[in-house]
Amino acid sequence: MAEEQELKDHREEQELQIVLLLGLGPPPLFKFFPELLQKFKFLSPFEYPTTPIHQFLKFHAQSIEVMICMGGGRKESIPVNWEVLNSLPSLKCILNTGVGVNHIDLTECKQRGIIVCNAGNSYSEDAADFAVGLLLDVLRRISASNRYVRSGLWPLKGEYPLGHKVVPSLLIPFYVGGQRVGIVGLGSIGSEVAKRLDAFGCSIAYNSRRKKESILFPYYSNVCDLAANCDILILCCALTDETYHIINKDVLSALGKDGVIINVGRGALVDEKALVRFLVRGEIGGAGLDVFENEPTVPKELLELDNVVLSPHKAVHTLGSMSALYELTIANLEAFFSNKPLLSPVNYEQEAITL
Amino acid sequence: MAEEQELKDHREEQELQIVLLLGLGPPPLFKFFPELLQKFKFLSPFEYPTTPIHQFLKFHAQSIEVMICMGGGRKESIPVNWEVLNSLPSLKCILNTGVGVNHIDLTECKQRGIIVCNAGNSYSEDAADFAVGLLLDVLRRISASNRYVRSGLWPLKGEYPLGHKVVPSLLIPFYVGGQRVGIVGLGSIGSEVAKRLDAFGCSIAYNSRRKKESILFPYYSNVCDLAANCDILILCCALTDETYHIINKDVLSALGKDGVIINVGRGALVDEKALVRFLVRGEIGGAGLDVFENEPTVPKELLELDNVVLSPHKAVHTLGSMSALYELTIANLEAFFSNKPLLSPVNYEQEAITL
Known part of the structure; x- marks a missing residue:
């Protein structure tokens, strides 16, 4: 045969x-x-x-x-x-x-x-670079600006988002320096993220299973507590039984309406349905996602949002x-x-x- | 009256x-x-x-x-x-x-x-954050990835850009760390850019009218020489008679086909027609532009390119x-x-x- x-x-x-x-x-x-x-x-x-x-x-x-x-x-x-x-x-x-x-x-x-x-x-440096890139993009609306220019709206509607007609809540409120960043999983990717964001003037805290004695950043044993004390969560941890849906509605509530989630780990770290609900309702400020629960399927609700940056699992390519x-x-x-x-x-x- | x-x-x-x-x-x-x-x-x-x-x-x-x-x-x-x-x-x-x-x-x-x-x-920190954001976006194709996902191509065509069919020249060749970054105009914006990119592992050099004795980064008195020794040029200088079209075809040639231009200064620092020609012909690697020669007009040739990120003069908004x-x-x-x-x-x- x-x-x-x-x-x-x-x-x-x-x-x-x-x-x-x-x-x-x-x-x-x-x-x-x-x-x-x-x-x-x-x-x-x-x-x-x-x-x-x-x-x-x-x-x-x-x-x-x-x-x-x-x-x-x-x-x-x-x-x-x-x-x-x-x-x-x-x-x-x-x-x-x-x-x-x-x-x-x-x-x-x-x-x-x-x-x-x-x-x-x-991949640590590439993943960290990409995480920071996603964060800058979400905070400063780079992809959305790019889309705005490419769509030909600039000459028609004036400055993004609404020219001089902006009201404070529509003006991009984010300032990278001084943001309180919570890193979930301070392995080598998380450490590289921390090194980069420190240079932007962000303050760093982290969650991991155990406190790392050699690390001076504040440690939170509970992700919900970390979220409550941060403006941004960056997910750099492995997907395990323990970290499955570690970002759930309670964490998102604790992060609050200006909060931003960046995920370069695995899609299932996040309860994606909850995240979509929070984003659609404006209950969190934005998200930068390289990974999804059911790749290559991306929740269609996200495709319309300017405060969300989506990437096809390519952080390390x-x-x-x-x-x-x-x-x-x-x-x-x-x-x-x-x-x-x-x-x-x-x-x-x-x-x-x-x- | x-x-x-x-x-x-x-x-x-x-x-x-x-x-x-x-x-x-x-x-x-x-x-x-x-x-x-x-x-x-x-x-x-x-x-x-x-x-x-x-x-x-x-x-x-x-x-x-x-x-x-x-x-x-x-x-x-x-x-x-x-x-x-x-x-x-x-x-x-x-x-x-x-x-x-x-x-x-x-x-x-x-x-x-x-x-x-x-x-x-x-504005220095915001401008620097935005410059780094544009750079990460160009190098790692974040806006292009976002566009790819939003267009629904991921499930149809596989990984960006061409899934496993990638050939080396199509795989994103850029690695942020180790890139040689040339900063044109090392004022407070340029210095903030340098601080951030140093944390990514980039090496920094600069051009300005005079060498700054307190700065240890290599100095080039000529932008063309800087370009020849760099992978990336970031424009942070003022527009004056001397800096008008400081980025011309000679500088772009010196920068070379993998080179990237980031402009958060003024549009007329760049000979935009030459830049468009170099980009369209693939004679430089990419560009991240917040400013243009005839704002809000953006050269239409740029709207089609994946290696270009465009923003409507909003780096400091x-x-x-x-x-x-x-x-x-x-x-x-x-x-x-x-x-x-x-x-x-x-x-x-x-x-x-x-x-």
């Missing part, structure tokens, strides 16, 4: 160390860094479209000790659940190309002694991040195959992204 | 110190801070629409020692030229509500011993800036009427905005 022959041919070629590739089609990493393909033998179910994935995994089960996993956080990605893990009894290591590992069953991995690595700090991820992936694979410590293991109780 | 009676009535009411208000209709400053009206007597030609402006000025000529001037930089604003200055022989002081004073004949003011004040540092300007205006007026030194005089050879 064609598919069996296909698989056999492949097995016979194996001189290089085998790495399973699980995700959504060929990842950009290999497009940009084809030299990876010379160093390791990658197996991917996507190269064998006629073979069902469970059969593919079963066929290669014994030979696979390490797997690269990508596309996490996307609805259509393959979750690394009990079933997948069970079909790979030799698996010792998962290298996730993303930062968030909520698509991987960490409890099961822990029980099986499988080390899970994520993208480490590869730069060649800089790609290149850093490439270096990390090579280093992790080489460490794995030479029995050295891996470079970016996650703890099984993910607290903040890239702790 | 109605207009004469109108003017006479007005003159008789004068118990408070008189301040002439010259600009485009009632400025927002007085809308937001009506208490200003209780402290001084403001005369504005816009309150006497039946009186031609030169007649209005002539009528009040002897009584006017100080004038507040707003709307500078806008095409339809009244230039403070020889004619206006000549009709106000008692004028000793001009308080400009903007930072740029290119609509005021500074040479003539100098000869007449008229002190010219601008908005000082009132915040209540924070308004409030700072109000404080400064009161302080300058009080200083003027009590013969104390003014707080924000410009030098007659404007070098960088808010030196």
Whole structure:
């Protein structure tokens, strides 16, 4: 049979160390860094479209000790659940190309002694840059201004938003310096955000599972308390059972009508329905969202709002991040195959992204 | 005659110190801070629409020692030229509500011993925030992403810009940290920009008329040399005869095809036709523009480009800036009427905005 022959041919070629590739089609990493393909033998179910994935995994089960996993956080990605893990009894290591590992069953991995690595700090600066970019955009209405100019309204209606006819509540009330910023999840992304916003004159506070003794910013153990004492919340934490819908209606109420939510973590950190309700009713001041609960679906109510900036889960799409991820992936694979410590293991109780 | 009676009535009411208000209709400053009206007597030609402006000025000529001037930089604003200055022989002081004073004949003011004040540092932080916001938007395509999501393309076409079909040149190549930023005009706005971008990991260099001995950033006496050694140019200088079209085709060529121009100064700092040509041909990487040569007209070629972010001259439209300007205006007026030194005089050879 064609598919069996296909698989056999492949097995016979194996001189290089085998790495399973699980995700959504060929990842950009290999497009940009084809030299990876010379160093390791990658197996991917996507190269064998006629073979069902469970059969593919079963066929290669014994030979696979390490797997690269990508596309996490996307609805259509393959979750690394009990079933997948069970079909790979030799698996010792998962290298996730993303930062968030909520698509991987960490409890099961822990029980099986499988080390899970994520993208480490590869994306931290890009994610932080993007978070700050979203914040500046929401506070200073950059996308909305851009839309205003492109629509040809400037010569017709005068200054954005309403020229000299502005009343105080319509004039953009926000001033970046002096804003009280609450960072939810002070991992490496959150720390990079803090460093940047400090230079703008913002005051910083944070929430995380535990107070970090080396950090001088005020700590709030409760997100609601953080929200009550901040103008802006920036979500940089991992999605876990504990952080699912960590931003709910109570937090949004505490944040108040001038409050702004920035999310570069995962969509499900936010109760999206509640957020939409608060935004539509003007009960919070704005939002900058790179991630959504049901990507690529974006609540249609948001599409009309000038105080909302939407982005298609792209905070870390730069060649800089790609290149850093490439270096990390090579280093992790080489460490794995030479029995050295891996470079970016996650703890099984993910607290903040890239702790 | 109605207009004469109108003017006479007005003159008789004068118990408070008189301040002439010259600009485009009632400025927002007085809308937001009506208490200003209780402290001084403001005369504005816009309150006497039946009186031609030169007649209005002539009528009040002897009584006017100080004038507040707003709307500078806008095409339809009244230039403070020889004619206006000549009709106000008692004028000793001009308080400009903007930072740029290119609509005021500074040479003539100098000869007449008229002190010219601008908005000082009132806007510096807002302008710097906006410049950085524009830069992040251009580098990380935030407005373009927002447009992509709002147009409903995400579920249809996948990740912005082209999902996994991206080729390196289409993947956003920019990484904020490590970008070499050249600041043209290192006044207080430029310095605030430098402070912020330093926190992102950018390296900073600058051009100004003279090297500033207290500044450690590399200095280039020539904008072309600065451009050749930078990835990004941020324009924060005043518009003067010397800085008119300081960004011309030679500078754009030196900046190169991945280069980015950010302008929060004045439109005419840039040879806009050359900029449009370079952008349309892909000979520079992008632009973030808050100001244009013929506001509110924006070159239509720019409206189609994803690597360009456009804003309707609003970098400093915040209540924070308004409030700072109000404080400064009161302080300058009080200083003027009590013969104390003014707080924000410009030098007659404007070098960088808010030196």
